[in-house]
Amino acid sequence: MDICSDLLLSVTHAIGEVLKPPQDEANLDARINRHFCWLYPYRKKYKHLVAGSPSEKIKSLIKNDLKRAWRINLNTWQPDLKVWMALKKVHSSTYESFLKSSNSTLKDYSFDQFLEDLETKNCLLKRSSLHAESEHVRSLPTRISRIIKEATLQRFVTTKVSHTSLKRQDAIVIPSPLEVTLDILTMPNNPASRSIAIFALKSLLLYSFDLIPEELEAGPHDKRGKITIKNVIDAFEFNRTSLSPRDRSKGKDKLPPNLFSSLAAHRSTGLVRAILSMLGYFDIRIKPSIEYKTFVDMMEQLITDRKDSKIVKYEASKIFEYDLASDRQDLPYSSDIINLIWGVQIALRGAETLFQGGLKFSSRGGMVLAIHGSAGSGKTSLSLSICAALSLFGIETEFITTEEGANDLKTRVQNILGTLPRDLGINNTSSQEWLSVTHFDKSDFESREGEFSPIDIITEDIEVLIDPLKAAYNNALSEKQVPLPCANVVVIDGLHHAIASNLTPRERNGLIKFIEQCRKFNALVILTVGEEVGSSIDYLVDTVVKLEHSYVNDRHSKPDRRILLQKARHQVFAPGSHGFSMSGDDGVRFTPQASYLLEEFATLKPSLPDVSLSKSFLNRSFADEDLKHFPQNESPNPRQVKQLSDINLSAVPARLGVDIFQGSHIFVNGDGSAGKAAFALKIAASPWISDGKIPVSSKARDRVLVISFLYPSTYYENIVERLDLIRQFEYPEFKKPMNPTKIETIHLYPGHLEPDVLFNRILWKIEQARLEGDSFSSVVIDGIHNVFLQFPKIEARRLFFPQLFNALRSLNITLIVTHTLLSIRTGHEAARVALDDEKSDALKHALVHKMDYSVNISPSRKFETQDDDPGEGIAEKAPDFISYEPRPFVVAVNSAIGQSLPSKEPELYWSRERLVLYHESSLLQTEVDLFGNKVVT
Numbered sequence: 031m032d033i034c035s036d037l038l039l040s041v042t043h044a045i046g047e048v049l050k051p052p053q054d055e056a057n058l059d060a061r062i063n064r065h066f067c068w069l070y071p072y073r074k075k076y077k078h079l080v081a082g083s084p085s086e087k088i089k090s091l092i093k094n095d096l097k098r099a100w101r102i103n104l105n106t107w108q109p110d111l112k113v114w115m116a117l118k119k120v121h122s123s124t125y126e127s128f129l130k131s132s133n134s135t136l137k138d139y140s141f142d143q144f145l146e147d148l149e150t151k152n153c154l155l156k157r158s159s160l161h162a163e164s165e166h167v168r169s170l171p172t173r174i175s176r177i178i179k180e181a182t183l184q185r186f187v188t189t190k191v192s193h194t195s196l197k198r199q200d201a202i203v204i205p206s207p208l209e210v211t212l213d214i215l216t217m218p219n220n221p222a223s224r225s226i227a228i229f230a231l232k233s234l235l236l237y238s239f240d241l242i243p244e245e246l247e248a249g250p251h252d253k254r255g256k257i258t259i260k261n262v263i264d265a266f267e268f269n270r271t272s273l274s275p276r277d278r279s280k281g282k283d284k285l286p287p288n289l290f291s292s293l294a295a296h297r298s299t300g301l302v303r304a305i306l307s308m309l310g311y312f313d314i315r316i317k318p319s320i321e322y323k324t325f326v327d328m329m330e331q332l333i334t335d336r337k338d339s340k341i342v343k344y345e346a347s348k349i350f351e352y353d354l355a356s357d358r359q360d361l362p363y364s365s366d367i368i369n370l371i372w373g374v375q376i377a378l379r380g381a382e383t384l385f386q387g388g389l390k391f392s393s394r395g396g397m398v399l400a401i402h403g404s405a406g407s408g409k410t411s412l413s414l415s416i417c418a419a420l421s422l423f424g425i426e427t428e429f430i431t432t433e434e435g436a437n438d439l440k441t442r443v444q445n446i447l448g449t450l451p452r453d454l455g456i457n458n459t460s461s462q463e464w465l466s467v468t469h470f471d472k473s474d475f476e477s478r479e480g481e482f483s484p485i486d487i488i489t490e491d492i493e494v495l496i497d498p499l500k501a502a503y504n505n506a507l508s509e510k511q512v513p514l515p516c517a518n519v520v521v522i523d524g525l526h527h528a529i530a531s532n533l534t535p536r537e538r539n540g541l542i543k544f545i546e547q548c549r550k551f552n553a554l555v556i557l558t559v560g561e562e563v564g565s566s567i568d569y570l571v572d573t574v575v576k577l578e579h580s581y582v583n584d585r586h587s588k589p590d591r592r593i594l595l596q597k598a599r600h601q602v603f604a605p606g607s608h609g610f611s612m613s614g615d616d617g618v619r620f621t622p623q624a625s626y627l628l629e630e631f632a633t634l635k636p637s638l639p640d641v642s643l644s645k646s647f648l649n650r651s652f653a654d655e656d657l658k659h660f661p662q663n664e665s666p667n668p669r670q671v672k673q674l675s676d677i678n679l680s681a682v683p684a685r686l687g688v689d690i691f692q693g694s695h696i697f698v699n700g701d702g703s704a705g706k707a708a709f710a711l712k713i714a715a716s717p718w719i720s721d722g723k724i725p726v727s728s729k730a731r732d733r734v735l736v737i738s739f740l741y742p743s744t745y746y747e748n749i750v751e752r753l754d755l756i757r758q759f760e761y762p763e764f765k766k767p768m769n770p771t772k773i774e775t776i777h778l779y780p781g782h783l784e785p786d787v788l789f790n791r792i793l794w795k796i797e798q799a800r801l802e803g804d805s806f807s808s809v810v811i812d813g814i815h816n817v818f819l820q821f822p823k824i825e826a827r828r829l830f831f832p833q834l835f836n837a838l839r840s841l842n843i844t845l846i847v848t849h850t851l852l853s854i855r856t857g858h859e860a861a862r863v864a865l866d867d868e869k870s871d872a873l874k875h876a877l878v879h880k881m882d883y884s885v886n887i888s889p890s891r892k893f894e895t896q897d898d899d900p901g902e903g904i905a906e907k908a909p910d911f912i913s914y915e916p917r918p919f920v921v922a923v924n925s926a927i928g929q930s931l932p933s934k935e936p937e938l939y940w941s942r943e944r945l946v947l948y949h950e951s952s953l954l955q956t957e958v959d960l961f962g963n964k965v966v967t
Contacts, residue, residue, distance in 0.1 A: 033072060034230045035333040037079075037214065040065040041178065042207040042329045046322045048182040049202060060169040062178055066091055067167060077453065078217045082173060088804050091172045176803030177213050181205045185313055185356060202316040203353065206307030207329065208235075218801035220450055221794055222619070225375035225382055226422060231308055232370060238332050239301045241294060243372050245393045246515060246552075255294025257301060259368055264295075265302040266364040273354050273361070285312070286347035289332060302367060303352050311361055311633070312352040320349050359635045365602040373601065374515050377419040377450060380620030380790070383604060383627065384593075389554075390601035391515040392572055396549035397600075400567060401558045403577035408591060408612055409558040410434065410523055411446065412577065415618035416556065417519050418446045421464040422454070425516055429467045432524035436467035448617030517552040525567075526560035533566055541570065572599045577610065588782065593620060609786055624789040624833050631840040639691035639882055639927060640842075647716040648688055648923065650760050651938060651947035660756070660944040688883075688926040692718065695835060695845045695880060700887035702850070704919045705942025707741070707812045708749045709887060710846040712945060714808035715753045715771040717761055732807045733772040735795060739821070740813035743775035752945055760946075772804070780820035785827040789834060796841065808844040815850050835880050847881070882927035887940055890918040921947065 047061040066079075073080045073092050080091040171179075185205045208231060215227035236242065244258045272283035288300030306312045316325055328349050354361075366387045373388025375381075391397040399416075403409045410433065417427040429439060443465060529537050548555045559567065568574050574597035580590050593610040595603055609621025690696065690713060698706050714734045736746050750773050757768055776795065778788070792809075799806045814831070817824050824830055838845050919940045923931055932938075939948050 033069075033076070034211070034215070034234050036068065037066075038207055038211045038231075038234070038333055039326075039330055040068070041211045041214065042326050044174075044178050045182050045204050045207060045210070046326060048179055049204070049322060057169070058179065059171050059175045060167050062175040063091060063169070063172055064167040066174055075454075078219075078223075079174070079214065088173055088176060088802060089168055089170045091168055091174060093168050171803070173218075173803040174214055177801070178210055180803070180805070181210050181213070201318055202322070203356075204314050204316065205355075206304075206310075206312060206314050208304060208308035209310045212308055213801055216801055217450075217453055218798045220379075220448070220453060221797065222377045222379045222381070222419075222447075222450055223454070225377045225419075226450075226454065228308075228370065228382075229375040229423065232305065234333060235301055235304050235308075236371075239289070239297045239304070241297055241301055243515075245372070245395075255297060257294065257298040257371065259372075261295055261298035262302055262368050262371065263364050265299040266361065266367075268299065269303070269306075269361060284347070285352035287350060287352065289328070289346040301371075305367060305370065306361065307352060309362070311355055311358055313355045314350050315353045316350045317348070325349055357635055358633050360633045362633060363602065369601050372515060374420065374423070376416060377422055377447070378415055378618055378620060379616065379794075380608070380622050381419075383622040383630070384595060384608060384620055386602050386604060389573075391552070391554070392549070392600055394549055396551070396553050396555065397516070397573065398545055398555045398557065398571040399573045399575065400571040401556065401575050401577065402561055403558075404561050404579060407577035407579040408610065408618075409577060410439075411442070411612045411618055412575075412593075412610075413521050413523060413556045413558055414439065414443050415446045415612075416554075417465065417521065418443055418451075420516065420519055420554070422451065423514060424464075425514065425519060426464045427466065427519040427521060429465060429521045429523065430470070431467065431521075432470050432527040434523075435469050439467050440465060445615075446617050448615055448619075450617070515552065516554045519554045519556065520548050521556040521558070523556075523558045525557050526563045529563060529566075538570075541567070545570065568597065571597075573597060573603075578607075590784070609784065609790075621784075621786050621790050624786050624830070627789065627793060628833055628837060631837055634840045637693055637839050637842040639694040641691050641928065643692035643718045643720060644689040645692075645713060645716040646689055646719050647713055648690065648921070648938070648947070651949045653951040654939075654948050655951060657941060657944060657946070657948055660941075660946060662943040664752075688923055688929045688932065690716075690844075690883065691927065693839075693842045693844055694882040694927060695839065696847070696883040696885065697881040698846060698848045698885050698887065700850060700919075702889065703942075704887040704889070705940065705945070706848040706850065706887055707746065707810075708753075708942060708945050709885075709940060710810045710812065710848050711736075711746060711749050711773075712753055713846055714810055714844070715750060715757070717757070717764065717768060733799060733804055734774070734808045734810060735792075735799070735806045736773060736775040736810045736812060737792060738775055738777045738812045739816040742777050743773075746773055746775055746812075749945070756945060774799075778821070780816075782823055783821055785824050785830045788824065789830070789837075792834065793837060796843070806843060808846065809838060811845070811847045813850070814847055815852065832880060881925070884924040886922045886924055887919050888922075890920045890937070890939070 043065045044062045047058060047065075050061075069076070069080050070092060082088045082090040182204055185203055212224070212227050212231060215223075215230070217223040240254050241257045242254045244256045269285065272285055285303060286300075287303065288296045291297050291300070303312060307314065316322065328346060363386075369385065369387035369390045373385070373390040375388050376385060389397070401409045401412055410431075414429075417425075417429070421427065431439065434442075529541075533541070545555055557567065557571065574595075576594040576596055578590075578592040578594060580592070591610040591612070592607045594607050595605050598605075604622060604626045606623060608623055610618075611621065612618045696710075696713065698710055700706050711734065715732055717732075734750075736743075738746070750771050754768070754770050758764075761768070774795070776791065796806055796809075819825070835845065919942060921938045921940050925931070936949055939950075941948060
């Protein structure tokens with residue numbers, strides 16, 4: 031991407047704003063946002079960089095004042111050609127204004143030349159006066175400011191605690207600006223865009239470190255050093271040794287950046303560490319004696335031309351060093367980094383997991399990929415999607431087909447990548463620019479039968495194909511461009527129409543000759559064949575992919591598309607069967623197995639609940655006589671809210687429950703319809719309290735993801751709206767009104783839902799919220815009992831929920847799971863008959879043992895009347911509050927992490943109609959502690 035270097039430098043400056051004294055926190059968002067005002071010209075091309083999130087608290091980076099200031103600056107700037115060249119992709123009206131304000135020597139400066147020059151310069155707007163004018167800058171949180179604040183503060187606080195044994199414990203620890211830039215460049219609503227961002231930053235780093243991957247041929251005048259696979263493996267061995275606790279090191283050896291070493295091997299080590307920091311495995315530790323400005327200057331030196339730098343001789347290791355990120359316990363496999371450096375990223379959702387970082391090519395040059403499959407399995411769509419994804423990097427395709435016509439293929443490719451090209455501002459949907467199609471009919475083979483074999487007919491014009499391959503190859507050898515492992519793509523679609531199930535020697539030799547010619551020019555060759563002849567060519571190819579399109583006997587089930595990775599000679603990959611889809615606005619996409627996604631979490635440290643942040647919901651209950659003031663099953667109207675305020679209601683901080691720590695997993699079980707969904711949302715929407723006393727304003731607003739096996743989204747939205755109104759009476763210590771809870775719902779309909787599809791959908795939704803700058807704080811899984819019978823494929827995957835819980839644990843998200851014990855009343859002495867059978871025992875066993883808290887909500891048997899249970903009669907006289915609370919539900923805490931369980935008397939009740947906890951005031955005595963707080967004894 032053409033703005034990576036500028037964005038990286040701006041992120042580096044913005045991180046420095048977060049590190050300034052706490053008294054400047056009030057203006058922190060404005061100080062961060064001002065470093066990105068220069069993005070204004072790109073507001074249409076890169077919408078995700080400046081747009082707000084669906085959340086009402088994340089604003090767009092661009093405000094009207096900035097738009098007006100931009101236009102004013104354009105009209106008042108002096109006719110300085112260098113400044114004007116800093117603006118990229120300007121339209122003709124700007125060019126005309128420039129000519130009117132410039133001197134006569136520039137009158138012959140053409141618009142085409144103007145645009146060409148603009149493309150070769152860095153955007154310098156951030157160095158103009160507009161950059162410093164705070165009145166034009168958004169002062170509220172934006173997506174960029176939230177991402178930078180969260181990443182920087184999280185790293186700094188966590189590292190400050192964990193590094194107390196170091197002599198350098200007061201060092202400034204920050205996230206890598208490369209990691210933050212990668213998050214900003216990634217589109218929240220399109221996971222495939224991460225591959226584009228990784229490719230762009232990888233290319234920037236290779237150029238900055240003056241390196242080129244070995245086996246990728248450079249231009250004749252290219253003097254860059256070579257990075258070898260051995261360099262990467264050696265770097266990993268050194269890093270693992272440095273990070274392993276031994277003697278006095280405690281696993282905290284210095285990891286210098288090796289930025290400006292004269293040895294290519296040393297710079298290769300620095301490149302590997304920079305890439306690891308980009309992927310979030312390394313933090314950056316700045317020595318306390320070094321001003322942050324020096325680090326900023328060095329980052330600017332890294333991403334600009336080193337030959338013109340004035341501080342090249344300054345030793346980078348005296349400024350900063352790398353350290354294992356505070357949330358990591360290990361590094362990834364070295365093969366993943368090898369794939370990333372040598373391979374080409376495929377911008378399809380899930381491809382990054384399937385190909386473990388990138389599609390790596392042969393050391394001989396090029397690559398041959400065979401795609402097997404039956405008719406209608408998606409072979410042509412997959413090959414087109416790979417070509418379209420590579421076209422985003424300027425790679426062109428020669429498509430030879432024996433099936434569809436040229437116009438049909440070019441029509442299909444319009445939406446093959448979904449909205450990704452349009453969101454990136456890339457007009458690759460105009461397939462005329464990168465897709466050349468040659469069509470052969472079966473009649474072409476029949477008319478020349480005997481004279482030529484079909485494969486000869488396809489490859490006889492190979493010299494015509496060689497010319498564009500050679501041209502693309504030579505264009506990739508420019509001195510400053512990082513060579514791509516692939517210069518062009520050649521597709522032979524429907525090869526099974528041209529050859530028999532067993533290749534004749536002539537056909538084999540013709541195909542080999544064709545492939546070897548393509549390899550000479552670093553071409554990717556894709557062969558699509560039917561199942562009947564697929565295995566006959568596997569020995570000729572580097573990678574084999576099989577597509578399956580299975581129909582099940584149940585006509586009510588959706589057909590299942592799968593992609594099976596069978597072979598890859600030159601790289602590690604994710605072998606096995608994965609989901610494959612090619613419908614809807616998302617285009618062609620993969621759904622990796624949950625097991626491979628969990629491998630990505632293996633390097634994270636196990637996350638335990640954070641006892642410094644808690645929710646005191648279970649410790650706050652109203653007196654039973656106060657229940658009559660709360661409306662039932664509806665939101666309080668303004669008159670009722672005023673009445674509640676007038677009587678000065680507040681929840682008594684009774685020690686009836688336990689604190690719920692941040693990042694905990696809570697299992698809410700119960701008999702019948704006790705309002706467990708509302709109870710779970712009550713926990714999720716409760717504000718965070720720091721150290722048991724101080725409200726945390728930044729955590730006062732929660733964003734909750736509901737995974738519902740029961741109700742649609744409106745059901746939960748109505749509950750949350752009521753809960754937000756009630757909170758102000760439960761938490762009087764919050765002086766300011768709390769922000770409303772943001773809730774999103776994944777509503778699942780009964781059916782044959784694939785476990786891997788749901789697993790990916792949940793994790794992608796969580797990642798989308800993080801990239802929007804507004805992460806989910808809690809996840810509610812409501813109605814997990816409905817999985818049985820209604821979701822047979824998830825029921826059959828016994829490890830699905832344990833795997834999902836482990837993933838959420840690694841992400842440090844508070845999880846609340848609701849489960850209902852199904853039973854019915856019989857009307858005779860055996861009052862209830864349980865409907866659950868042994869099928870749910872395994873799930874409940876996993877839930878109880880994986881959860882930090884176990885809470886049971888069941889109807890109270892203490893005050894049952896004769897009408898409630900004809901078999902038992904009246905247990906004892908019902909209290910007065912029964913008249914307006916039809917059936918009390920007892921809340922029992924059966925387990926709580928790190929806390930003693932409360933006594934069962936007096937009981938704590940849950941009102942499913944009023945959504946509050948309450949107690950019998952006649953059984954409690956209230957005292958006042960030294961701080962003036964009511965305490966129930």
